[in-house]
Amino acid sequence: MTVPPPKYHEPVQGTVFHGDGREEELLQHLQSLSELTTESTSDLSLHDRSQRVLDAIHEFGKRENRYLMSVGDTKGRQVEELIREKKPKLILELGSYVGYSAISFSRHLPELHPSSIYPADWSKSNDPNDDRAGYVSLEKSDVYGTTARGALKLAGLDRNVKIVIGGSSSSLRSLRKTLNMPRPMQFDMVFLDHLKPLYTIDLKVMEEEGLVGPGTILVADNVVKPGNPAYLSWVRATPAQKRHSLTLGPLTKQPAPTPNPSDADWQEAFRSGPIDETRWVPDEAEGVKAQGDPALKYTSKMLDGWDPYTGEKDACEVSECIGRED
Ligand SMILES: C[S@@+](CC[C@H](N)C(=O)[O-])C[C@H]1O[C@@H](n2cnc3c(N)ncnc32)[C@H](O)[C@@H]1O
Secondary structure, three states: OOOOOOOOOOOOOOOOOOOOOHHHHHHHHHHHOHHHOHHHHOOOOHHHHHHHHHHHHHHHHHHOOOOOOOOOHHHHHHHHHHHHHHOOOEEEEEOOOOOHHHHHHHOOHHHHOOOOEOOOOOOOOOOOOOOEOEEEEEEOOHHHHHHHHHHHHHOOOOOOEEEEEOOHHHHHHOHHHHHOOOOOOOOOEEEEOOOOOHHHHHHHHHHHHOOOOOOOEEEEOOHHHHHOHHHHHHHHOOHHHHHHHHHOOOOOOOOOOOOOOOHHHHHHHHHOOOOOOOOOOOHHHOOOOOOOOOOEEEEEEEEEEEOOOOOOEEEEEEEEEEEEOO
């Protein structure tokens, strides 16, 4: 794609771009819309019903001229196409926010896997081998999780999606227990869209926990804006390079613990190898440490896209785990 799509709108720029009450207001607004009530959507397909909710979320941001940090429809559609092509059954998302991506991605599951069992956890499962599909989304904020649940209900997808509230790194460590997974199982697809400096440590946690493995497809948003060299270095490195990186000593200077490190901070982190999470861990990781599973091999490529608000170039990195090299 060479020509950027039209911008959503020009949001008022400022230092506060979420968490000022707009997420609660969004849910109230969605629940007040007559076109989203069950009666007026009962004749619609799941796709059309969920599209109404996605459009209403977008319209709310536009009308209020407020930025909503959703994946947006350009990159979102690319991921939807990937889902239709690869047909994952179990999808994990890091960062639900108001549920936009969870709605647009999970709505394909019932059509792709009509005979599978929902909801997305095993708490009422009698058969450990049941054929299950579902979407699990991890979100740190209780308020955003509540908005996402409300939006998913209006979209008719509340049974298909389970929102787990808590910091991602510790939620991932206990995810099997939380979901009552009856046996070791991995996710077919993972969408990483939460705090950027956590992508690498959380991927390593998922590798250690066996939540990702051969066959898993990772989709990581915002690898151009603001960028995520530490993450890209891990998914693009060979097993030998990853093993070597783990033998490197601690960084001499740590990058600032901010969600948007400056270029200089990233350079410093990158120069000495992948970020050393034992010394540079955002608060959200709650002291979680992980070395990952360097034996896992990925093929990785960028899906070019655009930020829906600014029209600036941004992209998702799509990495497919193709096996192990022990
Ligand atoms: C960019 S938004 C996600 C957007 C969403 N995926 C979409 O496209 O509609 C990032 C979300 O990650 C959440 N988040 C930040 N740090 C987190 C953490 N440590 N664990 C879980 N969620 C986190 C934020 O609260 C925010 O809701």
